[in-house]
Amino acid sequence: MARLKIESLRKSFAATTAVDDFSLDVGDGELVCLLGPSGSGKSTILRMIGGFEQPTSGMIRIDGQDVTRLSPERRPTGMVFQSHALWSHMNVFNNIAFGLKLRSLSRGEIQRKVDQALELVGLAGYGHRQTFQLSGGQQQRVALARSLVLEPKILLLDEPFASLDQHLRERLREEVRDIQQRLGITTLFVTHGQDEALAMADRIVVLRNGQCEQVDAPDVLYRNPQTEFVAGFIGQMNFLSANVEGGRFRHPDFTLDVEVQDGPAVLALRPEALRLEPSDSPDAAGVTRATDFGSHIMVDVELRDGARLKVMTAPDARWQKGQTVRLAASAFALYRQNRLLARGGLPVETVEGRSRHALA
Amino acid sequence: MADTATLSAAGGSEPAIGRGLKGLLLVAIPVFLVGWLIIYPIFAAILSTLFVAGPDGVQFSTASYQFFFSDPYSRANLALTLWTTSICAVLLLLVGLPIALYLRFSTSRFADLVQSLAIFPMFVPSIILSYALIRTIGPNGTVDILLNAVGLPKLPTPYLTPWGPVIGLVWDNLPLTVLMLTAGLAGISSPSIEAARDVGAGPIRVFWYIILPRMGNSILVTISFTVLGIFSSFTLPYVLGPASPEMMGPFMLRTFNDLYDPLNAKTQAVISFVFCLFFGLFYVWSIARNQRSQSR
Numbered sequence: 343m344a345r346l347k348i349e350s351l352r353k354s355f356a357a358t359t360a361v362d363d364f365s366l367d368v369g370d371g372e373l374v375c376l377l378g379p380s381g382s383g384k385s386t387i388l389r390m391i392g393g394f395e396q397p398t399s400g401m402i403r404i405d406g407q408d409v410t411r412l413s414p415e416r417r418p419t420g421m422v423f424q425s426h427a428l429w430s431h432m433n434v435f436n437n438i439a440f441g442l443k444l445r446s447l448s449r450g451e452i453q454r455k456v457d458q459a460l461e462l463v464g465l466a467g468y469g470h471r472q473t474f475q476l477s478g479g480q481q482q483r484v485a486l487a488r489s490l491v492l493e494p495k496i497l498l499l500d501e502p503f504a505s506l507d508q509h510l511r512e513r514l515r516e517e518v519r520d521i522q523q524r525l526g527i528t529t530l531f532v533t534h535g536q537d538e539a540l541a542m543a544d545r546i547v548v549l550r551n552g553q554c555e556q557v558d559a560p561d562v563l564y565r566n567p568q569t570e571f572v573a574g575f576i577g578q579m580n581f582l583s584a585n586v587e588g589g590r591f592r593h594p595d596f597t598l599d600v601e602v603q604d605g606p607a608v609l610a611l612r613p614e615a616l617r618l619e620p621s622d623s624p625d626a627a628g629v630t631r632a633t634d635f636g637s638h639i640m641v642d643v644e645l646r647d648g649a650r651l652k653v654m655t656a657p658d659a660r661w662q663k664g665q666t667v668r669l670a671a672s673a674f675a676l677y678r679q680n681r682l683l684a685r686g687g688l689p690v691e692t693v694e695g696r697s698r699h700a701l702a
Numbered sequence: 703m704a705d706t707a708t709l710s711a712a713g714g715s716e717p718a719i720g721r722g723l724k725g726l727l728l729v730a731i732p733v734f735l736v737g738w739l740i741i742y743p744i745f746a747a748i749l750s751t752l753f754v755a756g757p758d759g760v761q762f763s764t765a766s767y768q769f770f771f772s773d774p775y776s777r778a779n780l781a782l783t784l785w786t787t788s789i790c791a792v793l794l795l796l797v798g799l800p801i802a803l804y805l806r807f808s809t810s811r812f813a814d815l816v817q818s819l820a821i822f823p824m825f826v827p828s829i830i831l832s833y834a835l836i837r838t839i840g841p842n843g844t845v846d847i848l849l850n851a852v853g854l855p856k857l858p859t860p861y862l863t864p865w866g867p868v869i870g871l872v873w874d875n876l877p878l879t880v881l882m883l884t885a886g887l888a889g890i891s892s893p894s895i896e897a898a899r900d901v902g903a904g905p906i907r908v909f910w911y912i913i914l915p916r917m918g919n920s921i922l923v924t925i926s927f928t929v930l931g932i933f934s935s936f937t938l939p940y941v942l943g944p945a946s947p948e949m950m951g952p953f954m955l956r957t958f959n960d961l962y963d964p965l966n967a968k969t970q971a972v973i974s975f976v977f978c979l980f981f982g983l984f985y986v987w988s989i990a991r992n993q994r995s996q997s998r
């Protein structure tokens with residue numbers, strides 16, 4: 343139905359550059375999440391697509407049509423805001439019907455479409471309620487219905503569940519994903535919760551300081567982060583800094599042969615890519631804490647140089663505080679200046695005593 | 703142990719009673735002042751216009767009211783006052799609402815300047831404002847001089863016509879109007895307005911369907927306040943207004959001071975008071991009604 347194309351979008355407020363040279367293609371029926379820390383420009387991008395902010399430069403096209411300079415009411419987009427967006431002087435029915443009335447549809451048509459939209463968001467029969475008689479979750483469903491009833495080409499959602507509690511948020515995001523797939527509507531979803539992005543998105547855009555760090559499917563993003571920032575932002579990650587000298591990453595506890603230029607580098611290891619084994623060597627790493635999450639146990643390990651790592655172990659494993667351990671990694675990534683240098687699925691192990699288990 | 707507990711409990715409640723008394727004393731003073739300086743004179747005035755000393759002692763009489771409503775000049779003055787008040791209320795809304803909307807939605811730095819300009823009249827005493835207006839729009843004032851300089855004929859000046867006080871009162875009451883309307887607009891969230899634009903409403907429809915219905919209360923408050931102030935205004939009508947008919951304020955003063963007729967002056971005051979009371983009651987009634995409909 344609809345494709346969204348964003349080219350070199352840029353937005354500066356007086357002193358800050360909120361969005362810096364951002365480009366993105368969203369395919370028909372795709373759900374793309376904009377993910378990033380607070381202040382990274384997610385809302386600003388969404389608001390520019392909706393027409394609520396004017397870009398400093400760049401272009402936005404919907405189905406090939408340039409909408410960059412159109413006012414919000416002329417764009418084929420529908421936006422759901424974080425909160426406080428329902429019109430409190432209208433009941434639920436009129437909130438949803440407002441846009442249809444502006445389009446001078448017949449009464450019967452409006453009634454039919456509103457009922458359909460309420461049905462879609464699971465609020466059939468709520469039309470006569472006042473907005474203040476709804477819970478926070480129901481209010482956001484009404485806001486969603488209000489956008490969907492107009493059948494926009496692009497649906498924009500700016501942290502629509504941020505003010506709701508965890509359980510409700512999880513339920514609603516499944517419902518939204520469900521509705522989105524049923525309608526096949528091209529959707530852009532802003533969130534700063536990575537679990538939300540991983541659960542819903544076809545593709546995730548990771549933003550930082552108004553710039554795009556990486557765009558990929560959730561699994562690719564998690565398994566193959568292209569920058570140190572993405573590696574640290576998506577899921578849990580352990581980082582170890584050291585120098586590469588003569589083709590070897592030289593950390594006191596982890597050494598690793600890599601074919602990269604000499605210089606400082608950061609080794610990234612996922613907790614689930616690390617393995618623990620008991621060790622009786624006096625200068626091995628020590629367990630500082632073990633936290634039982636039910637499905638797994640997260641063990642905090644302190645290396646000899648004071649660096650701390652998190653290691654995910656099976657729920658039946660028992661690790662005592664102070665116990666000395668040996669670490670082995672099954673996968674790693676190496677970054678320099680936020681860029682990926684090397685990546686591997688080869689075992690890397692802690693160094694014990696003087697003997698080095700360096701692996702190429 | 704038990705004894706200490708009771709003691710301390712008793713000791714704990716005593717200061718609470720003391721605080722209650724102190725609170726009562728604190729409100730007692732203003733309540734007393736209101737009663738003494740406002741409520742009592744009102745009733746005294748009303749009674750003194752109805753119970754008049756006649757040839758055979760004090761008698762109940764509505765003669766002064768009958769005189770007021772049968773005297774064409776008094777009626778003309780009342781009509782002029784009502785006319786001025788309603789014209790001012792309408793003009794204040796027409797001028798104040800666009801300014802308030804601009805202040806609420808503008809993001810430009812110019813808005814600060816507009817805000818201070820709109821608030822400025824609040825700090826100008828009405829007497830100074832009156833003379834400033836005479837010098838500007840009065841005969842041979844700035845406007846005339848400017849027109850003359852470019853070879854245009856003089857305009858008929860509003861000075862000493864009913865429009866003189868209207869111009870002055872609108873200018874004088876603008877700050878309060880703008881402040882109250884801006885406060886009302888602040889209660890309308892930006893997302894709710896953006897959502898309306900998103901579903902296809904242009905600026906005018908947003909104003910009509912989204913902003914105006916939620917401004918009802920603050921417009922009502924604004925109108926009530928300005929109407930009450932303008933109805934009983936004195937300085938501006940006295941200095942800028944026509945000699946005949948005149949507004950109730952100057953009329954009362956003249957009846958009292960120049961004609962030495964306290965009974966009729968008091969009657970005029972009571973009639974003005976009843977009108978203001980009517981506006982006041984209407985205001986309270988509509989606020990209460992709105993609150994009820996909102997909590998339903």
Ligand SMILES: Nc1ncnc2c1ncn2[C@@H]1O[C@H](COP(=O)(O)OP(=O)(O)OP(=O)(O)O)[C@@H](O)[C@H]1O
Nearest residue numbers: 355356358360379380381382383384385386387534
């Ligand atoms: N109207 C504005 N005027 C000035 N600066 C702004 C404005 N809107 C946003 N910014 C700035 O632009 C940057 C990006 O803001 P934006 O709201 O897009 O962040 P975000 O990623 O949505 O953050 P959050 O997760 O907190 O919502 C921030 O540094 C912010 O201070």
Ligand SMILES: [Mg+2]
Nearest residue numbers: 384385386500
């Ligand atoms: Mg935001």
